[in-house]
Each structure stands twice: as structure tokens, then as C-alpha cells.
Amino acid sequence: MLNHQKDKFSLDKDDIYLNTAYMSPLLKSVEKVGIEALQQKGNPYKILPNDFFEPVTELKKLYASLIGTKEYNRIACIPSVSYGIATVTNNIKLNSGDEILVVEDQFPSNFYSWKKLAETYNAIIKIIEKPKSGNHIAKRWNEHIIEAITSKTAVVAMCQVHWADGTLFDLISIRKKAHKHNALLIIDGTQSIGAMPFSIDKIKPDALVCAIYKWLLGPYSFGFAYFGSYFDNGFPIEESWCNRKNSEDFSGLTNYNDDYKDGANRYCMGETANFISVPMATKAVEQIIEWSPKSIQEYCFEISKDALIELQKLGFTIEDINYRSHHLIGIRIPDFINIETLKQQFNKHKIYLSIRGNYIRVAPHLYNSKEDFNQLLNCIKTII
Numbered sequence: 001m002l003n004h005q006k007d008k009f010s011l012d013k014d015d016i017y018l019n020t021a022y023m024s025p026l027l028k029s030v031e032k033v034g035i036e037a038l039q040q041k042g043n044p045y046k047i048l049p050n051d052f053f054e055p056v057t058e059l060k061k062l063y064a065s066l067i068g069t070k071e072y073n074r075i076a077c078i079p080s081v082s083y084g085i086a087t088v089t090n091n092i093k094l095n096s097g098d099e100i101l102v103v104e105d106q107f108p109s110n111f112y113s114w115k116k117l118a119e120t121y122n123a124i125i126k127i128i129e130k131p132k133s134g135n136h137i138a139k140r141w142n143e144h145i146i147e148a149i150t151s152k153t154a155v156v157a158m159c160q161v162h163w164a165d166g167t168l169f170d171l172i173s174i175r176k177k178a179h180k181h182n183a184l185l186i187i188d189g190t191q192s193i194g195a196m197p198f199s200i201d202k203i204k205p206d207a208l209v210c211a212i213y214k215w216l217l218g219p220y221s222f223g224f225a226y227f228g229s230y231f232d233n234g235f236p237i238e239e240s241w242c243n244r245k246n247s248e249d250f251s252g253l254t255n256y257n258d259d260y261k262d263g264a265n266r267y268c269m270g271e272t273a274n275f276i277s278v279p280m281a282t283k284a285v286e287q288i289i290e291w292s293p294k295s296i297q298e299y300c301f302e303i304s305k306d307a308l309i310e311l312q313k314l315g316f317t318i319e320d321i322n323y324r325s326h327h328l329i330g331i332r333i334p335d336f337i338n339i340e341t342l343k344q345q346f347n348k349h350k351i352y353l354s355i356r357g358n359y360i361r362v363a364p365h366l367y368n369s370k371e372d373f374n375q376l377l378n379c380i381k382t383i384i
């Protein structure tokens with residue numbers, strides 16, 4: 001098992017930061033390359049034409065290996081999930097009455113563009129609700145999603161792990177059913193890529209969009225979008241000079257070229273070579289690959305398991321182990337607990353996490369320990 005890695009981060013020693021699903025801290029190594037990259041612009045002659053292209057290609061290759069594909073040219077660098085999803089929806093045509101399937105309480109960046117697309121084509125947004133009571137909620141939710149995919153479904157747009165409660169979705173089975181009905185599968189991987197294994201080759205999504213400031217330990221305003229062959233001939237939402245063929249030839253940039261570069265390179269954001277974010281993202285993804293998402297998952301399981309058992313004894317509800325992630329854990333608060341009082345206790349004890357509805361959302365990483373979970377448990381016990 002991996003060791004505790006808090007010394008690799010600048011987090012305060014005594015704080016218990018359990019909120020990676022909100023925003024991760026930066027690795028010290030990533031801070032360092034970021035500062036060096038910032039300073040490089042003090043001497044702009046050091047930034048060479050090649051630096052507009054090669055570091056981005058190297059980063060795409062790294063990210064491709066993390067998500068289980070060799071096709072790094074299917075990856076575009078994007079500023080946000082909303083940008084990636086807008087790129088996707090701008091390249092989909094629907095028929096009236098087609099269904100776009102989403103899950104309940106999906107993150108807004110993976111909802112509004114779908115709503116707009118549905119309005120454009122008189123299509124229907126079908127929200128698959130989370131079962132409200134009973135046992136095995138996440139299992140039943142997965143079953144309802146699979147049942148809801150029919151010949152009317154044109155798109156399934158969802159995530160691997162639900163951002164608010166940690167429900168794990170069975171993307172292999174969902175892909176299988178979507179495939180049967182020729183429906184596209186579009187995934188927002190922001191709350192899982194980096195912390196949980198993902199394989200493009202196995203899941204075969206038509207697009208996988210991901211911001212990197214959470215589980216990829218990267219800077220804000222940077223992300224990746226993988227596009228499958230459905231999007232090979234689409235249009236970007238902006239026309240960057242970098243995305244055209246021969247843009248490497250700086251002396252011929254005004255020999256305007258009608259051809260986009262191959263694969264997903266047409267979808268890259270303007271100024272994609274961001275000389276600060278690219279080296280930071282590269283350093284962060286290298287470290288994640290060295291640790292491996294599988295090992296991060298195992299570590300989070302090991303440090304959390306005993307405290308979760310204790311919390312269940314106290315009346316909190318936690319999903320079946322096969323239907324939840326270990327890095328983003330939704331702990332349902334029993335009715336007898338006052339949520340405001342609970343929040344105050346967390347603040348007082350400097351335990352940083354999120355409350356989403358009636359769930360405590362605990363999102364650990366390698367900077368957390370079993371002791372952090374003991375303290376979380378003890379903090380909750382003070383109000384029971």
C-alpha cells in the first residue's frame with residue numbers, strides 16, 4: 001500500500017483536509033514548476049516556437065496513458081468542463097422526441113448545454129432520479145438508468161462517480177445498453193479521473209471531459225476532453241490558429257489553412273500551450289501515474305474503512321461497497337442530527353469537508369490518514 005504523502009503538499013500540518021472533491025491542494029513539486037514557469041516570461045525569448053506545441057503533445061500522451069488509450073490525438077486541452085460539454089453538444093444533431101438521459105442532481109456544467117440542445121431540437125431531457133428510500137439505493141439507481149436506455153435514447157450524459165454523494169455508476173453495463181440502441185455516451189470524469197481507474201478502451205465513451213483541479217491535482221482553468229470517432233469531423237467553438245494544419249510554421253501563419261489538425265486537435269482551447277498550466281499539469285499527472293489511481297483507491301479504502309463502520313453503528317448510512325467510490329464518500333446524516341450544529345463542529349475542529357444535502361461528502365487523498373478519520377469520528381461523536 002502507498003504511504004501517507006502529506007509532506008509532499010503545502011497543507012497546514014494540523015488541518016484535516018477531506019475536501020478534494022471541492023479542490024485539491026497543489027503538490028509542492030507542482031507549485032515549484034508553476035513558479036518557475038511564471039518567471040520564465042520575465043525573459044520571453046526563452047519561450048521558443050516549439051514550446052507552443054511539444055509540451056502539449058507530451059502532456060496529452062501522459063494523460064492518454066492514464067485513461068487507458070494510445071490515441072493521444074483524440075485528446076484536446078480545454079479550460080473547463082462546461083467548455084468540453086459545449087463542444088460536444090455543438091456537434092450533435094437530434095430528432096424531435098429524442099431523449100437525452102442524465103442522472104438526478106448532475107453537476108450544472110454537464111446539464112445546461114444538454115438543456116439547450118434539447119430545446120433546439122425539441123428533444124427531451126430524461127432525468128433518472130435517485131431512489132429516495134430503502135436499501136441498496138445506488139444499485140437500484142444503476143438498474144433504473146440501464147432500464148431507461150431505449151431506442152428513444154440518443155445520448156446518455158453522466159459521470160463515473162456522482163459529485164454529491166459518491167455513487168459509483170456501472171459504466172461498462174451502461175455503455176453496453178447504450179451501444180445496443182446506438183446512443184452516445186458522454187462522461188464527465190472530473191470527480192473520478194486520477195483517483196479511480198478508467199479505461200477508454202474498455203468503456204469506449206464517445207467523449208470524456210475532465211477538469212484537473214480536483215483529482216488530477218492540477219491548476220484551475222485547465223482540463224482534458226477525449227473525443228471518439230463520432231466527433232472526427234466536427235467544429236470547434238472557437239477558431240484558434242493553433243488548431244489548423246501547419247500552424248507550427250510561424251512565418252506562414254497568414255497562409256490561411258482551411259484544414260484542421262487531425263483528431264481532437266481541432267477542439268483545443270485558444271492559447272492551449274499555456275506556459276504555466278501545461279508544465280504544472282504535466283508534473284501532477286506524472287505523479288498520479290507513478291502512484292496509480294488503483295493504489296490511491298486502495299489507500300483511501302484502508303484509511304476510511306474502520307471509521308465508516310463506526311459511523312454506521314451510530315446511525316449514518318453508507319452505500320454498498322460495490323456501488324461507491326473510496327475517494328468520494330457520501331455519508332448520509334441521520335434525521336436526529338442537526339446539520340448546522342454538525343457544520344459548526346467541523347469548523348471548530350478544522351476538519352474541512354462539504355455537506356451536500358443531507359450527506360457529509362468526505363473526499364480524502366494521500367495527504368489524509370487513518371488518524372484523520374478517527375478525528376472525524378470523534379468530532380461527530382461530540383454531538384451525539
Ligand SMILES: Cc1ncc(COP(=O)(O)O)c(C=O)c1O
Pocket residue numbers: 021022079080081082083107109110159163188190191211
Ligand atoms: C462533476 C463536476 N464536473 C465539473 C465541475 C466543474 O465544472 P467547470 O469546469 O465547468 O467549472 C465540477 C466542480 O465541482 C464537478 O464536481
